[in-house]
Amino acid sequence: MAPYRVLVVDDSPFMRKIISDLIVRDPIFTIVATASNGREAVEAVRDCKPDAVTMDLEMPLMNGIEALQIIMKECPAPVIMLSGISEDNTRETIKALQFGAFDFIRKPSSALSNDIYQVGEVLLEKLRIAVMTKRYQPVIEMKETLPFEPSASKAVRDKQLILPPAPPIHTTYHERKDEPIQEADARAAKKPSPKPVEKKFVQAAVPERRDFSVAGKKGSLPDSSSSYKHIVAIGTSTGGPRALHEVITSLPANFPAPVLVVQHMPPKFTKSLAQRLDTFSGLKVVEAEHGCRVSAGVVYVAPGGYHMELAKDHSGYSIVLTEAPPRNGHRPSVDVMFESLVPFGELQRHAVIMTGMGSDGAKGMKKLVECGVDSTIAEAEETCVVYGMPRSAVEAGCAHQIVPLQRIGEQLIKAVSQ
Incomplete structure (x- = not known):
């Protein structure tokens, strides 16, 4: 059987090389293409039809979430997000999962071999699950508006x-x-942030x-x-x-x-x-x-x-x-x-x-x-x-x-x- 074809997306050449090397350690995978930003990622998915995608969150021109949404609409494939552990990164990762990302992994925190090896094992496990799952992400009509205005009685x-009424199954x-x-996100962003507890x-x-x-x-x-x-x-x-x-x-x-x-x-x-x-x-x-x-x-x-x-x-x-x-x-x-x-x-x-x-x-x-x-x-x-x-x-x-x-x-x- 031909290897599963993976697209690697990251704005860092170093990280593209690291992630690619981790993936091809398993012979069931091959790297079909790499991309340095969301725009390139969308084009690569259209052209190459990969079996899976690894996607960085923060990139120039078009970030990972923007690219994810286009991919999910036009040519869906299982996308695994690479996330940092900052508050902003965790928040954006949850958003990506709700937009249809298959899963996420923690981005390697350093070039230390032990850390990279651990991240690589997790990534390979998630990729194996993703490519062997026939249905990458069910499409549902999410209730995506705020349930009430703050001033509601x-x-x-x-x-x-x-x-x-029962919603249709898409x-x-x-x-x-x-x-x-996205409109609800904009409204939520205008609210004052709660004091940390x-x-x-x-x-x-x-x-x-x-x-x-x-x-x-x-x-x-x-x-x-x-x-x-x-x-x-x-x-x-x-x-x-x-x-x-x-x-x-x-x-x-x-x-x-x-x-x-x-x-x-x-x-x-x-x-x-x-x-x-x-x-x-x-x-x-x-x-x-x-x-x-x-x-x-x-x-x-x-x-x-x-x-x-x-x-x-x-x-x-x-x-x-x-x-x-x-x-x-x-x-x-x-x-x-x-x-x-x-x-x-x-x-x-x-x-x-x-x-x-x-x-x-x-x-x-x-x-x-x-x-x-x-x-x-x-x-x-x-x-x-x-x-x-x-x-x-x-x-x-x-x-x-x-x-x-x-x-x-x-x-x-x-x-x-x-």
Whole structure:
């Protein structure tokens, strides 16, 4: 079989050479072309039709995100972004994933052989997954406008739960509409940046408990935010940022349950993911902190590098973060989060597994089913970027429903409305 053809895009000749050398270490790949900016990348994709692309974020003439959007519309291919770990880079990387990038890797921080070797191994692993995945990125009509204006009244924000009409399932790339999200980005950019909050992960036998205020741009939550009978837990990996955007933005501002999320992602990137979801969602979305109180109408994203569990004491439910060993190669792990819900039979528990490589979450979901969980959902194969984690749940017989991505939010609204 002929090798898979890869396009390498970076404005640095040194990095183009480094990335190319890392890729051809695996004989199943060959470098079909290189490009030094986004414009060259778009032309190379049109001319060469590569099987995969590695794309730098920051480049002259046309940056990586601008090139990505054109590629996804005109001649889609799996694109793996190369990202730094600065706040700006992590924020732009999350945006790229929501625009259709297959995945991302951390750019080598130096020319040290050990660092480059580690990055190379991760890159090759992601390229292998990308080229062996028939469907690189499902196209969905993302809800990409802000859910309400900041001046909207509380009555408008807290409208009653109403099931939206089921959106059509799109199976081509050419129907994607990215303009609304750009307009929303522009509006969000005009808002003053929130003051940074120093996070402290307390690892103690009796963790410090803190009241976690959720008041802010979405207003105060109803009095029932600390009293609820439902809880939702969602696990995802490759393709997850875009899938989470679809599901979280489909939930109304008065959703009467907390939502716990594990997205396989390194530290710092999960914070940017939470901030971006928060921009477009009627719910409050935060990166979870150790000891914070769990409230209805709030989405808690597990921070990269920490397992997230649900705990309970005399005053209610809270988040526990730990640095226990990785499970299924991941920390945070979906299995760890799901298993932490097992003791809380007084809550109506709803577990969701979406797109991702591997099997993380299937064992935890099975334990929830065995202890009487109220509902479990696996994303249908036709909308998954990688049908690995949902497949494992389906094959284990623990998925009550197999649902296309666009209908998962609807099913959750039904579940918590009963």
